[in-house]
Amino acid sequence: MEKIAFILYLGGMIFGVLFFGAIHPWVYTLVFLAVIVASLLLIRGDLIKATPPMQTHPHPQANGRPAAGKRGDGGTGASPLLFLRWVKSDLSPLFFCFLAFLCLQMIPLPQGLLLLISPESKISGDMSLPAASVLGGASLKEHWYTLAPYLYPVRMSLIRWVVYGLLLFGLTRCLNSRQRIETAVIAILILGVFDTLYGITQTYSGHSHVWWYKLRDFKDVSGTYLNRNHFAGLMEMGIALAVAYAAALGDRDEGRRRDGAGRRKRPFKKRFLEFFSEGRKDIRRVLVVFAGGVMGLGLILSASRGGIVATAAALFLMGLMFVFRRDQRRKGRIILVLCGIALFYGLYAGLDYTIGRFELFDQDMKSRNIMAERTIEVFRDYRVAGVGLGNFRHISGRFQDAVHKDLYIDYAHNDYAQFLAEAGIIGAILLIGGMGFYVVRTFRLWRGRSDPFAVCLGIAPFGALLALALHSWSDFNLHRPANMMLLIAIIAIGNAALRLEGRRQERLRQEERLIPLRWRGFALLACGVGLILWAGLWTIRHFIAESHCNTGINITLNLDENPPAAEARLAMAWDPGNAGYPYKLASAMMNERDRLMQQHEPDTEGWRRSHEPIIALLERAVRLNPLNADYHVRLGWEYSYLWDRPDHLTRWLPAGDLCLVRAAWFAGSWPQNPKLHYDMGNYWAMRAKTLGPESPKSNVAWIKAVWHYRKGLELEKKKKLPDYIQAYIRNFFTDEAHLQYLP
Incomplete structure (x- = not known):
């Protein structure tokens, strides 16, 4: 089972890299399920039966089994029949603490505690309640809200975190020999070389595809990724691993090499060839250095500054x-050789484009710094516990700068700022403390080793971590599952190498704990297996739901962005927590309603019947995700259509007004969506008319309409409202007193 699990771990990681960095549901579903199945197999194999009472061993783990009467946790009572083997990791504190933190973000809290931790979450929770119910007298005090205004992204983050932890602990368990370690290293290096050569071939042949998908940028080498920076992340880690592994293979007899002045008198060419040509191990070393050079070339040609x-x-x-x-x-000379290989081929291929991009470095960093500054504003609103892991893309429009009005910002291009916004101070403390604990412990272990293989390969995690830590200042590599999993694999490889008992030894000195499966141990096992099964179940349900109604990244499969109502209903049934499904179902129903109303004989009865189910769906979408301003606007309009109700003026129109106020709160200036401002302007223009000329609220509504119109024009850099909006306004106002304020 251990061998099968090891193959599944490596196979899943490789599959994720080869198919777009595992950013699509169909890819990361297969990758996650491979990790989950492998972990369940390992757990089954690590259930160890206790030896019979008549047998005795001097150590609880002698012969691979715990002796009768020995307890892994020092408990009392009869010896258990089963033990669970647990391999310790220095990243365990970070994993379990952050697991608990993610659960905390999803747990409903009483309003008093929530106000103390995150007042903005309380506001978002209140605004998620149906506006009609709130105006109808429903109490706000009885509701408990979560720290994360939208739970679905946090749930998906929790699933990813569980899978990443399973990969870490699973590889730590499987990498228990030098042969396994080297197998994993070679697999990663081959993967990196293939990705580089594939990307170079696609770019310089003019084909410029990633498998079947046509790339938009024809100059950048991006391998099997859609983004050159994420491909560069793969190269960074591959180069660090190649340097460390090449150095680890260089542990020859030093006495034979140190022959004093006689050796120094040899020609440089002979010494160079001797350095790389002493036995079969050195042939591998040459290949490893060459692989590192190829990846260095790929990094240069990616033009990722x-x-x-x-x-x-x-x-x-x-x-x-x-x-x-x-x-x-x-x-250390290996680094020079590797850089030389990369630079030599880079000069041959041409570096003008890469160098030219460095000339724009300051300009592009200024743009990304603006993104980071706006992201810090999110942190200021949710400073203690964050807005929720994965929620940045849902709240970013409210804080978006007009400089980026042509972009939909789903990542901050600065992982530090985005992590602060999503996890707050608590998350930052956990991350710094957990990574600090790991780095200090690993460095002490590395400093205490003398075996060249352990010393050299143990450097790889430090190089990979620093590379991604620096690159994360201007990009979001760690949000790509394939790159995160590769980083975890390199960490596991380095930690395993540091625990080898000697270069002649095949086994590791792993720190293990035998957990007796009494009631406490069995409860821990049940919780762990339950968490794994939960992650697997929701991974499958998420995939099936997305196959019916896509709400994620789908650019390579060309899935229907606006599926039929039947497909959206199926998606809701499989994954009821995704707010996109009820919204898309409501949109499909509204489109069908509009189609029927445009026929020769309009379906007026169908129009009247459509409001309640559409309102119910939109209220559900808002309840799940109050951060989306579009949901509030559409719900407000739908309330306004209930003009045949006796309480239309007293209940439904005020409810629509409240929806538009909420929409303005969550939209901010939202420079990427000027049409939203036009739509909100149209609503308030309608309300200015229905409130009547004698009502003071009519002037307020008209002022709001004009503000939104002007904001839309400002974002589009136009001086005149579109004709269709002017025609809409003239349905309500023709007098100059109102029209004079319009652009």
Whole structure:
């Protein structure tokens, strides 16, 4: 089972890299399920039966089984029949603490506690309640809300976090020999070389595809990724691993190499060939260095400025760590050779485009810094516990700067700012504390080792972590499942290498704990297996729902953005927590209603019957995700259509007004969506008429309409309202007293 699990872990990771970085539901579903199945197989294999009472062993784990009467946790009572083997990791505190934090973001809290932690979450919770119910006298005090205004992205983040943890603990368990470690390293290096050569071939042949998908940018090498920066993230980690592994293969007899002046008198060419040509191990070393050079070339041709700078810093750190160990100082030349190979081929291929992009470095960083500054504004509103992991894309429009009015910002292009916005101070403390604990413990372990293989390969996690940490200042590599999983694999490889008992030994000195399966141990096992099964179940349900009604990234499959109502209903049944499904179902019903009303004989009875189900769907979408201003606007309009109700003026129109007020709160200036402002302007123009000329509220409504119209024009950089809006306004007003304020 262990071997099968190891193959599933590696296969899933490779599959994710090869297919667009695992950003699509159909890809990451298969990858996540591979990790989940592998983990369940490992758990089954790590259930160890206790030895019979008549057998005795000097150690609880002698012969691979716990002795009778021995307890892994020092408990009392009769010896259990089963033990669970648990391999410890220095990242365990971070995993379990952040797991608990994600659960905290999803737990409903009483309003008093919520106001203390996150007042903005309380406001969002209140605004998620149906406007008609609130105006009808429903109490707001009895409701409990979660820290995250929208739970669906946090749930998906929790699933990913569980899968990442399973991959970490599973690889830590499987990488229990030098052969396994080297197998994993070679697989990653082959993957990196293939991705590079594939990308170079596609770019310089003029074909410019990733499998069947035509790329828009023909100059950048991006491998099997859709974004050059995410491909650069793969290259960064691959180069760090290649340098470390090449150095680890260089542990030859030093005495044979140190022959004093006689050796120094040899020609440089002979010494160079000798350095790379001493036995079968050195042939592999040459290939590994060459693989690193190929990935270096891929990094250069990707023209990812952040990736190039981050890799240079990572190589510098690795060089310092080689210098730190006197017996490994000579290994630092591998970095020079690798860089030389990459630069040689880069000069041959042409570096003009890459160098030209560096000339725009300051300009582009200024734009990304504006994004980061606006993201910090989200943090200021949700500073303690964040807005919820994954919720940035749903709240970013409210804080978006007009500089980026042509962009839909789903990532901040600065993982530090986005993490602060989504996780707050609590999340930042957990991350810094957990990673600090890991780095300190791992560095101490590395400093205490003397075996060249362990010392050299143990550097790889430091290089990979630094490269991605620096690149994350201007990009979002760690939001791509394939890159995150590759980073976890390199961390597991480095930690396993540091625990090898010697270069002649095949097994690791793993820190294990045997958990006796009494009631407490069984409860822990049940919780763990239950969490794994929960993650697998919701991964499958999410995939089926997305196959019926897509709400995620679908650019490579050309899925229908506006599916029929029947498909949206099926999606809602499979995944009721996604607010996009009821909204798309409501949109499909509204489109069908409009089609029937445009016929030769309008279906007026169908029009009247349509309002209640559409309102119910829109209220559900708002209840699930109050952060989306579009949902509030559509609901407000739908309330306004209930003119045949006796309480139309006293209940439904005021409810629509409240929806538009909420929409303005969550939209902010939203420069990416000027049509939303036109739509809100149309609503308030209608309300200015229905309120009557004698009502003071009529003037207020007209002022709001004019403000939204002007904001839409400002965002589109136009001086005159579109003709269809002017025609709409003249349905209500023809006097100059109102029209004079319009552009």
